[in-house]
Amino acid sequence: MRKLYLAGAGNVSKNLLSLISNLNSDIKIMGIENSRGQLFSEESLSMADINNFMKSPEDYRKSLNISKMDFDIYVDMRTASKNGERERDDYINLMKNGKHIVTANKSGLANFFPEIGKASSEFDKKLYFEATVAGGLPVFSLIRSSFPSFTVDSFTGVVNLTSNFVMKKVNDGMNLEEAKRKAMEEGVAETDMTDDLDGTDSARKAVIIANSLFHKPMRLKDLKYSGIDENNIKKNEMLLAKISMNKEFSVESRVFTLNSEDPFLRLAPMGMACSIGFKERNPVYISEDMDGPLETAGAVLSDILSV
Amino acid sequence: MRKLYLAGAGNVSKNLLSLISNLNSDIKIMGIENSRGQLFSEESLSMADINNFMKSPEDYRKSLNISKMDFDIYVDMRTASKNGERERDDYINLMKNGKHIVTANKSGLANFFPEIGKASSEFDKKLYFEATVAGGLPVFSLIRSSFPSFTVDSFTGVVNLTSNFVMKKVNDGMNLEEAKRKAMEEGVAETDMTDDLDGTDSARKAVIIANSLFHKPMRLKDLKYSGIDENNIKKNEMLLAKISMNKEFSVESRVFTLNSEDPFLRLAPMGMACSIGFKERNPVYISEDMDGPLETAGAVLSDILSV
Structure with a gap:
């Protein structure tokens, strides 16, 4: 089972939800947030829950500490911060608390890749960022899967x-x-x-x-x-x-x-x-x-x- | 651990052995054969064993039934047969006996894909064939890894x-x-x-x-x-x-x-x-x-x- 927490509720997030709902997979959405609100459930969210959240996120108050919530993968589709500090702090804290990171937001990695990469090794958590460099054109997954033996x-x-x-x-x-x-x-x-x-x-x-x-x-x-x-x-x-x-x-x-x-x-x-x-x-x-x-x-x- | 049996000892096989020896992985070579001879060990083969085999394969007599040998993946790099019947029979028999198939030889698949694919589902064994269509240009691994949600x-x-x-x-x-x-x-x-x-x-x-x-x-x-x-x-x-x-x-x-x-x-x-x-x-x-x-x-x- 892959339990996701989606950060960001813009176009990428909406498209991701639609792809997930058409896919036969073990993915469950546990939480979603944007700058205005946050929704989380221990039982996983239905598409109806998520649609309600999307309509008026301000009806869903933000909770304090997502790192203690029950999910496996933090999916960062937020608008990038200018200096990447917020992303760095979030990723390191989340990995420390056992979460893997998948991000489409390049700000943290562009400014603090060494620190974030170190946390990924130290806490043995995955850090994937296919969408940060060429959008939907494969770079990292292509190299990882198709060229594992080449430098x-x-x-x-x-x-x-x-x-x-x-x-x-x-x-x-x-x-x-x-x-x-x-x-x-x-x-x-x-x-x-x-x-x-x-x-x-x-x-x-x-x-x-x-x-x-x-x-x-x-x-x-x-x-x-x-x-x-x-x-x-x-x-x-x-x-x-x-x-x-x-x-x-x-x-x-x-x-x-x-x-x-x-x-x-x-x-x-x-x-x-x-x-x-x-x-x-x-x-x-x-x-x-x-x-x-x-x-x-x-x-x-x-x-x-x-x- | 991935225990391999290599069928074919030509250029692709030689390059594969060199890539494997440079890679830090869990791969072990259990056996190798070509049209002239066959070498197998329950303990896995060293590169020295394989080099000796490559020099004079006729010194290593062919055994009868590879499907009973202890390995996980049959890697077909043999010269293609004209009608693909030999490959079809080999793959189906091997999958029935618990082996996965990786092939660079297109003859079996081009002539009997329906039969071979059916055996792969029936015996729940992997059947991978990246090298059969575009040599080293990724097609199947690209789609599998980078576009899992698209048709x-x-x-x-x-x-x-x-x-x-x-x-x-x-x-x-x-x-x-x-x-x-x-x-x-x-x-x-x-x-x-x-x-x-x-x-x-x-x-x-x-x-x-x-x-x-x-x-x-x-x-x-x-x-x-x-x-x-x-x-x-x-x-x-x-x-x-x-x-x-x-x-x-x-x-x-x-x-x-x-x-x-x-x-x-x-x-x-x-x-x-x-x-x-x-x-x-x-x-x-x-x-x-x-x-x-x-x-x-x-x-x-x-x-x-x-x-």
């Missing part, structure tokens, strides 16, 4: 939708403001796309990859990164996260000028892609033309089922 | 190296005989490439996909397929296996003319690729520029570790 030695990824969408539209002839508006209209970007365009989002993902696939303890503050130069977008440019271990270890997250034959340049405007290189075998390329909350929820569910 | 509704794959290599070289200006010679020189093709060029190899893979991902019981003899038209190779053509469930179920394995923007056309001459569509979510594309016995051995090992 990753390079990763190059188109991991930020908004900036690459904006760059592509500008290269296709739109002006910058139109391209940004289009990104919002298409649901690619939030109203505030600062973190996307200044490169912070891609950098967070690079840091998570460096820690997890390359075992290099580092934090967002250790990385010099840059975003797109809004008034000087050029052809064949893309914002990429690039980590490699060929001879020396290096992590970059910035705009690269690509060879015109590079498959990344042929990616759809709302696509995600990455190329994963290995010490022993030939590299693998994986992409999708479109990513959204359903795809991300699928990644969260694959993590839950791997615990 | 596959289309598969299009470049799954035969030789024919696509030959077509590409002819399109690049080589004549047919040069292209075939080049395929042999580069290690892409065997001396006898009839099954590749007449489409049988790709068709076998289409049948395995139809049975496993689409749950449609069928056999190679049920499929009308074709290969490449050697004297009339055209631009933008590729030999593909294409299975879909949009409205009606269909399986095709033949040469298709692709849109010049299709990513399959940009694949390296020795590459494998596939696009997997789902009922619920956006499709995923995965490719590699080169595949060989090491990649295939990696796929076999990922199956072994999934048992």
Whole structure:
């Protein structure tokens, strides 16, 4: 039996609930919370309970200490905090109290991966985060399941939708403001796309990859990164996260000028892609033309089922 | 503990042994055989034992009944039989005797998937075959681990190296005989490439996909397929296996003319690729520029570790 506590009740959470209800599995939802309220039951929640909570979460008062509640997996689908401290404290406390962590929220890991990873080893609890780097495009589960005997030695990824969408539209002839508006209209970007365009989002993902696939303890503050130069977008440019271990270890997250034959340049405007290189075998390329909350929820569910 | 019996002692087997010896795992090799000899030990074999066997397998006489030996997983890396009857009989007998099957040999599954799949359910034994369709490019492990909650509704794959290599070289200006010679020189093709060029190899893979991902019981003899038209190779053509469930179920394995923007056309001459569509979510594309016995051995090992 997998007893879940869902933190966050937005689009990813709603899609996850719908996937779970269509799946024949041993999953039970014990609790759910968002910023306004919290619902928990020792007996597990029905979909009707959850729907009532979703309608008016403020009717359900927040309890104090979730780490003492009876569940196995804490599923973090909350809005990221700015500095990741809340996530760090929550995860460490939860793992100490016997809970596994599955997260789609990258803030804690980007800022405190070394501390959180250490707690995962120390308390022997799983820490899965498929959805933090490329939404619903598999990276960690792919490596874990399909390449267990190989060592990753390079990763190059188109991991930020908004900036690459904006760059592509500008290269296709739109002006910058139109391209940004289009990104919002298409649901690619939030109203505030600062973190996307200044490169912070891609950098967070690079840091998570460096820690997890390359075992290099580092934090967002250790990385010099840059975003797109809004008034000087050029052809064949893309914002990429690039980590490699060929001879020396290096992590970059910035705009690269690509060879015109590079498959990344042929990616759809709302696509995600990455190329994963290995010490022993030939590299693998994986992409999708479109990513959204359903795809991300699928990644969260694959993590839950791997615990 | 995973106790293996390795059937076949060629390149894939050698690469698998090297991967296993570099991996910290619970795997033990109990036995190994090829067409000339067989070695088994109740205590598990050392790498020295195996190397001695590899040098002169004829010094190790074949025993009669492997199904009574003490191991958990039968790993089939033998040369495929023409009609798959030997593989069918072996797998069913082994599963009946409590063994799981991991195979890189597609002959049994292409011809008798319904019978073999039935035995796997009936005796509750695993049947994994990652390496049978796209060598070392993940298909089944990817779907199993990364997309457990989604339903596959289309598969299009470049799954035969030789024919696509030959077509590409002819399109690049080589004549047919040069292209075939080049395929042999580069290690892409065997001396006898009839099954590749007449489409049988790709068709076998289409049948395995139809049975496993689409749950449609069928056999190679049920499929009308074709290969490449050697004297009339055209631009933008590729030999593909294409299975879909949009409205009606269909399986095709033949040469298709692709849109010049299709990513399959940009694949390296020795590459494998596939696009997997789902009922619920956006499709995923995965490719590699080169595949060989090491990649295939990696796929076999990922199956072994999934048992």
